[in-house]
Amino acid sequence: MEIVQVLALGILMGGVYALLASGVTLIFGVLDVVNVAQGSFLVFSALFTWQIWDLFGIEPLLLIPVMALVMGAMGWLIYRGMVVRVTPQGPGMTVLLMFGVALALEGLLNLIFGNKYKSVTPAYFTESLNIGDLVLPLPQLISGVVGALVLVAIYLYLRFSWAGRALRASAQNPDGAALVGISSLKSSALAFAIGAMTAGVGGVLLAIMYPIYPATQYDWIARLLGIVVLGGFGSIPGAVIGAMILGVSEALAAAYVPEWSALFFYGVILLILLFRPNGLMGQRTREDVAA
Amino acid sequence: MSALKRPSILVPLIALVLFILVPIAVPDSQYEQSVILWCFLFAIMASGWNLISGLAGYVSLGHSVYLGIGMYTGGILAKAWGVDSIYLMPLGAIVAGLVALVIGAVVLRTRSHSFVIITIAVLLSFLLLAANLKWLTGGSDGLIVKQPSWAKELGNTPYYYVLLGLLVLTIALCAFVMRSRLGAGLVAIRNDEGKAASIGINTTVYKVTAYTLSALPFGAAGAVWGQYLGFVNPIGAFAILASVYLVLAALMGGRGTLWGPVIGGFLVALFQEFSTRWSGGVSSRVLIMGVILILVVMFMPSGLLPTIKKAVERRRTRGSAVKFIDQASIAASTSVVDTSAIAARDQGKAHQGDTILEVRNLVKTFGGVTAVDNVSMTVQRGTITGLIGPNGSGKTTLFNCMTGTYQPTSGEVLLSGEDITRAKIWTRAHDGLGRTFQITRLFKSMTVLDNLVAPLERTSAAEMVAGRYAGDEVDRAREILAFMGLQEFEKQNAAALSFGQQKLVELAQVLMLRPSIILLDEPASGINPTLIDKLATVIRRLNEAGTTVLIVEHNIPLVLSLCDHIHVLAEGKILTQGTPTEIRNDPNVIEAYLGPDHLLEAPHA
Numbered sequence: 007m008e009i010v011q012v013l014a015l016g017i018l019m020g021g022v023y024a025l026l027a028s029g030v031t032l033i034f035g036v037l038d039v040v041n042v043a044q045g046s047f048l049v050f051s052a053l054f055t056w057q058i059w060d061l062f063g064i065e066p067l068l069l070i071p072v073m074a075l076v077m078g079a080m081g082w083l084i085y086r087g088m089v090v091r092v093t094p095q096g097p098g099m100t101v102l103l104m105f106g107v108a109l110a111l112e113g114l115l116n117l118i119f120g121n122k123y124k125s126v127t128p129a130y131f132t133e134s135l136n137i138g139d140l141v142l143p144l145p146q147l148i149s150g151v152v153g154a155l156v157l158v159a160i161y162l163y164l165r166f167s168w169a170g171r172a173l174r175a176s177a178q179n180p181d182g183a184a185l186v187g188i189s190s191l192k193s194s195a196l197a198f199a200i201g202a203m204t205a206g207v208g209g210v211l212l213a214i215m216y217p218i219y220p221a222t223q224y225d226w227i228a229r230l231l232g233i234v235v236l237g238g239f240g241s242i243p244g245a246v247i248g249a250m251i252l253g254v255s256e257a258l259a260a261a262y263v264p265e266w267s268a269l270f271f272y273g274v275i276l277l278i279l280l281f282r283p284n285g286l287m288g289q290r291t292r293e294d295v296a297a
Numbered sequence: 298m299s300a301l302k303r304p305s306i307l308v309p310l311i312a313l314v315l316f317i318l319v320p321i322a323v324p325d326s327q328y329e330q331s332v333i334l335w336c337f338l339f340a341i342m343a344s345g346w347n348l349i350s351g352l353a354g355y356v357s358l359g360h361s362v363y364l365g366i367g368m369y370t371g372g373i374l375a376k377a378w379g380v381d382s383i384y385l386m387p388l389g390a391i392v393a394g395l396v397a398l399v400i401g402a403v404v405l406r407t408r409s410h411s412f413v414i415i416t417i418a419v420l421l422s423f424l425l426l427a428a429n430l431k432w433l434t435g436g437s438d439g440l441i442v443k444q445p446s447w448a449k450e451l452g453n454t455p456y457y458y459v460l461l462g463l464l465v466l467t468i469a470l471c472a473f474v475m476r477s478r479l480g481a482g483l484v485a486i487r488n489d490e491g492k493a494a495s496i497g498i499n500t501t502v503y504k505v506t507a508y509t510l511s512a513l514p515f516g517a518a519g520a521v522w523g524q525y526l527g528f529v530n531p532i533g534a535f536a537i538l539a540s541v542y543l544v545l546a547a548l549m550g551g552r553g554t555l556w557g558p559v560i561g562g563f564l565v566a567l568f569q570e571f572s573t574r575w576s577g578g579v580s581s582r583v584l585i586m587g588v589i590l591i592l593v594v595m596f597m598p599s600g601l602l603p604t605i606k607k608a609v610e611r612r613r614t615r616g617s618a619v620k621f622i623d624q625a626s627i628a629a630s631t632s633v634v635d636t637s638a639i640a641a642r643d644q645g646k647a648h649q650g651d652t653i654l655e656v657r658n659l660v661k662t663f664g665g666v667t668a669v670d671n672v673s674m675t676v677q678r679g680t681i682t683g684l685i686g687p688n689g690s691g692k693t694t695l696f697n698c699m700t701g702t703y704q705p706t707s708g709e710v711l712l713s714g715e716d717i718t719r720a721k722i723w724t725r726a727h728d729g730l731g732r733t734f735q736i737t738r739l740f741k742s743m744t745v746l747d748n749l750v751a752p753l754e755r756t757s758a759a760e761m762v763a764g765r766y767a768g769d770e771v772d773r774a775r776e777i778l779a780f781m782g783l784q785e786f787e788k789q790n791a792a793a794l795s796f797g798q799q800k801l802v803e804l805a806q807v808l809m810l811r812p813s814i815i816l817l818d819e820p821a822s823g824i825n826p827t828l829i830d831k832l833a834t835v836i837r838r839l840n841e842a843g844t845t846v847l848i849v850e851h852n853i854p855l856v857l858s859l860c861d862h863i864h865v866l867a868e869g870k871i872l873t874q875g876t877p878t879e880i881r882n883d884p885n886v887i888e889a890y891l892g893p894d895h896l897l898e899a900p901h902a
Contacts, residue, residue: 034410040410040414088591091595092598095594095598098354098356098413099598101356101410101413102356102544102548102590103591105358105587105590106588106589106594107587109583109584109586109587110587110591112583112584113583113584113586113587114584116580116583117580121580224537227417228417228418231414231417231418232418235407235411235414235415235418239411266425269422269426269429272418272419272421273422275415275418276403276404276418279403279407279411279415284407284411
C-alpha cells in the first residue's frame, strides 16, 4: 500500500512539473530559446503570492489568474525588449541572456524579500484527503490537479484556436508561416507570454506547497531543464512524460533512498541520452537541407 | 627581435613582468594579491572554457565542475598523504581530465541546447555526489585542507606565483591549440559540424579532446584553490554561479580569441570584488552580474577584443576602394597547372573498368514512405557517372545513403569492395569518398585558404598537433585554387563569395582529400551558365587526372554531355541505365519525366 501512496504523490507532483516544463518546451519549440529563467519567474510569482497573502490574507488560489496575467505580461515584455534582439545570434547567446535575466531577478528578489524562507499557510495547508489508506495532502492534491487542468487548457488552446495553430505553424517553419501571413514576432511573443504564464500559475501552486526563497530558482532550473531534455526539446507530450518520470522517481527515491533522490534523476537522464541523444519524444531534423 | 615590437607579444610581456613585480615591489600587498589571485583564477577558467566553448561552439554552463574536482582531488589526497595540496596540481589536472574524458564521451553526443543543459546537470550531480559520499568528501560539511607548510610570513605570495605560472601555461596551451589542426577542426565544427565530418574531421575525437584539454587548467587550479581557501565543501566547489561568471568572462573579453578570456577573467573578477565591497553584499552582486550579463549579450555579443579590433580595422580601411571581382576572368582562366595537385590518391592502381562504388539492394523508408526501393547500382572506376530522375524519385536519399548522412533501412554500400554501409562520415572521407553539397556548406567565418586546409585525410595525434599551415597542404591548396581560377580569393572570407564561386571552392575543398571518387550533389543548380561551363571543364580535367565522379543533377544537357554512363531513378527504383545516347532515346525516360501523355500534349517536341 505504501507504494501506491508514494506513486500518487509522485504523479501529483508530476502534474505541477508538467505544467512548468511545458512552458519551457513551448518557448523552445517556437523560438529556439532555452528559457533558463523559468525558475526565477516561478520564484518571483511565488514570493509575490506570499506578499499579497501576507498583507491581505487573500485565499492564494484566487491569485492564480492575477499572477498568470502579471507573469504573462512580464514574459511578453522580456521577449519584445530583449530576446527578440538576441535571437539572431543563435541559441547559445539566448541561453546566456536568459541566465542574466534569472540572476538579475534573483538579486532583485533577494533585495526585496531577503534571503529567508517564506511560506504561504492557508487553512487547508496541513489538511489531507483520505481515501482508504491513501493520504493525499490537500496542497499537493490541489496543485497537481490545477496544474494538470491549466496544462490541458493550454494544450486545447494550441490545438484548436487560430492563434494556437499559427503558433505551431511558426514553430515548424517560421518562413513558411510568414509567407501565409502569420507574424512570427507576434506568435513568438505569445509563446513567450504563455510560457511565462505557466510559471505565474506554478508559482502560486509552489507557494502553498513549499517554503520558498530566491535561490531555490536553481533547483527549478535543474529540474525543468532535466525534464525537457529527457522528454525531447519542443515536445509537450515529451515534457509531460518527463515530468511524470521525475515526479515519480523523486517520490520513490525520497521514500526509499532519500539522499540520492536528485542524483537518481540525473542518472536516468544521462542513461536515456546515451541511447536517444534527442530525448524520448525528440525528433531528428533533416540536416542536409537545413543549411 | 621584430616580434617584440608586435603589440600582441609586447603587451602581454609587459603585463607579465608587472605581475611578477607586484609582490616584490609592493611589500604590504596581501589584499591586492588576493584580488589579483581571484583575477588569475577567472582568467585561467575562462581560457580553459574557451577551448571547447569558444572554439568548438559547445557552450558549457557547468564547467566549474572541474575546478571542484581539482579542489577535492587536492584536498582528499593532501589529507591522506600529508602533503600540500598545491603540489598535487598535476594530479588535479589528470583527475579532472579523466573525468572530462568519460563525461565528454557521453554528453558530446548531444548538440547545442541539450549539451548546455547537460553540463548544468553534470555540475549538480557532482554537487550531490560530494554531499553524499561522506566517507570520501566529508559530506556537506566539507573537509579542511591542510595549511601550507611554508613560512606564515609568505602569506598568499606562493599561491600568487603558482597561479600566475598556471595562467601562462594555460594561455600557451590555448595558443598551441588555436594554431594546430585541432584548433582549425574545432572552428570548423563550430561553423558546421556535419560538413566538418564530410571532409574527414573525426568530430567525436576532436570534441572529446577539446573538452578534456579544457578541463586540465581547471583541475590544476582547483588543487591550488582548495588549499588557498583552507577548506572544500560541495556548495563552494560546485557552484553554478562560478560557472556562469566564467562564461560571462569569456564572453565579455571575446570568445574564440586567445586574449579575450584573459581580459574578461580579470574584468569579471574585479567586478565581483567591487560590487561585493561597495554595494553591500551578495544580493546586489547577483543583481549586478545579471545586469552585466544581459548588457554584454545584448550590446557586445562578440566581446571586447573583437569589437575593438573591428573598429580599428574599419578606421584603417576607410576610404580604400573595394576590389571589383571579375566573374568572366574566373570563367576564362586557363588553369594550366601540374595535375599532380588534383590527382586522385589511387591513380597508380587505377584501372578502367573495375567497380569503385556499389550499392546492393538498398532500401530506405521514412515512416510509411519508401524513398529508395531495393536499388542496386555500380559506378565504374575512372568514369563520370550520372544519376538522374524526376523530383521525388529518390536521388537525394540514395545519395545521402552513400555519403553516410542517412543509414539505409537495409542493403549495402561498398567502396572499392569494402562495406561502408555503417561507416562514419569521416571514415568515408578518409577512404577516398568526397562529396559536395547542393546548397554549399563552406565554413563562412573562415577564409577560402583556411577552408581548403581544413580537410583531413586521416585522424591521428600527429595530424591534430601539426600546425594549421604545416606540411605541403598550403602549396597544394594554392595549386588547386589556381586550377579553379580562384587564386585571387585566397584571403577572402568564404561568406563574401557568390554562390557559384562557393560551389567551386567547395569542390576545391573536397579535392584536398585526394578522393578516389567525388559525389557531386546538383553542382549546376543555382549558378550561371558561364560558371556551369567552367564547372564542366573542371570535372573533365579531374576525371582525366584519375578521379571518378558521380553526379546527381537536374541539368540534363550537362549530364548528357559530361557522363560516360547514366542511371535513371524513378519512384525509388532504377528505371534504366546506359550511355547518354541510349538514355536520350529511351521512351521510358521521357515518360518518367513528362508523364505518359506527353506525346499528345507536345506533338512537335
